[in-house]
Amino acid sequence: MSAIVSVKNLSKRYEGGVHALKDVDLEIEEGEILALLGPNGAGKTTLISCICGMASITAGHVVVGGHDNVRDYRKARALIGLVPQEINLQPFETVMNTVRFTRGLFGKRGGAEHIERVLRSLSLWDKRDVQIRALSGGMKRRVLIAKALSHEPKVLFLDEPTAGVDVGLRKEMWSTVAELRAHGVTVILTTHYIEEAEAMADRIGIISGGEIKLVRDKAALMRELGRKRLVIELTEPAAHLPEGMDDTPLELGEAGRELTYTYDPGGDGTGITRLLTGLRERGYKVRDVRTEQSSLEDIFVDLTAGEDRT
Numbered sequence: 506m507s508a509i510v511s512v513k514n515l516s517k518r519y520e521g522g523v524h525a526l527k528d529v530d531l532e533i534e535e536g537e538i539l540a541l542l543g544p545n546g547a548g549k550t551t552l553i554s555c556i557c558g559m560a561s562i563t564a565g566h567v568v569v570g571g572h573d574n575v576r577d578y579r580k581a582r583a584l585i586g587l588v589p590q591e592i593n594l595q596p597f598e599t600v601m602n603t604v605r606f607t608r609g610l611f612g613k614r615g616g617a618e619h620i621e622r623v624l625r626s627l628s629l630w631d632k633r634d635v636q637i638r639a640l641s642g643g644m645k646r647r648v649l650i651a652k653a654l655s656h657e658p659k660v661l662f663l664d665e666p667t668a669g670v671d672v673g674l675r676k677e678m679w680s681t682v683a684e685l686r687a688h689g690v691t692v693i694l695t696t697h698y699i700e701e702a703e704a705m706a707d708r709i710g711i712i713s714g715g716e717i718k719l720v721r722d723k724a725a726l727m728r729e730l731g732r733k734r735l736v737i738e739l740t741e742p743a744a745h746l747p748e749g750m751d752d753t754p755l756e757l758g759e760a761g762r763e764l765t766y767t768y769d770p771g772g773d774g775t776g777i778t779r780l781l782t783g784l785r786e787r788g789y790k791v792r793d794v795r796t797e798q799s800s801l802e803d804i805f806v807d808l809t810a811g812e813d814r815t
């Protein structure tokens with residue numbers, strides 16, 4: 506894979522002084538789904554706006570498909586489709602006209618076959634002559650995607666595609682995006698929802714306070730940072746940690762009723778048998794045990810701890 510979007514030392518300062526992006530570097534690979542995850546005010550929309558040429562860049566460069574998005578704006582922009590957060594459609598226009606009109610804005614003529622393919626892939630073909638006002642919220646969101654794909658872009662940006670939508674529609678959006686990826690479209694989406702990043706992305710970027718904290722393959726991220734905990738509930742409260750087990754990563758919970766053991770599920774041997782044997786030998790009686798997997802949420806909270814959420 507090669508980078509379709511390359512962001513180098515990108516900084517953005519809004520008039521009024523907010524430093525929304527600080528020296529951001531990001532390479533987006535062709536064909537991937539990258540989720541940019543961050544709390545409110547982290548700079549997600551600003552980053553997308555700078556890449557798409559909707560906001561000016563204070564310092565740094567953005568290159569899309571080999572074209573600098575300032576010097577070679579038209580060529581760079583032609584490769585990008587942007588699905589905004591808000592539904593901004595003309596209520597009395599039909600689906601077909603809405604999508605055709607957007608294609609025209611990019612100076613592209615014809616393309617009937619492409620538009621048909623896009624509308625069919627989004628299950629909008631049967632609705633092509635329906636006015637926007639008669640569509641459900643889910644269908645309107647699909648029209649936004651169809652518009653964004655109308656000029657045959659290579660990269661699709663979705664800014665919080667499922668903010669404020671119900672669970673059913675959210676799942677529908679996830680499968681729509683998976684289908685786009687299967688057709689070779691590179692997808693970058695921003696989200697607050699950790700489960701969304703976990704469900705959809707190949708790679709996850711965590712952005713906080715205008716900085717990219719990390720960008721990592723999702724599976725590797727979960728493997729590296731996703732430790733497991735074994736929580737042991739004791740029959741009798743313990744006053745202190747078991748003696749002679751200092752080499753075992755154990756913590757005693759409040760009131761001494763629980764012992765928590767942290768281990769790496771991917772390591773060679775978890776040490777659980779040795780732990781339970783050690784506890785029995787020392788007279789600890791176990792009422793129950795349960796395991797907890799640290800989720801992307803824990804990782805996210807650790808990485809963004811202390812950041813302002815505006």
Ligand SMILES: Nc1ncnc2c1ncn2[C@@H]1O[C@H](COP(=O)(O)OP(=O)(O)OP(=O)(O)O)[C@@H](O)[C@H]1O
Pocket residue numbers: 519520521523524525543544545546547548549550551552697815
């Ligand atoms: N047009 C603007 N003028 C001045 N400041 C702005 C403007 N747009 C955004 N900001 C500020 O820049 C920072 C980043 O905002 P941005 O909208 O990019 O964050 P975000 O991660 O998309 O947040 P959210 O998840 O709430 O949409 C915030 O402090 C915000 O108040």
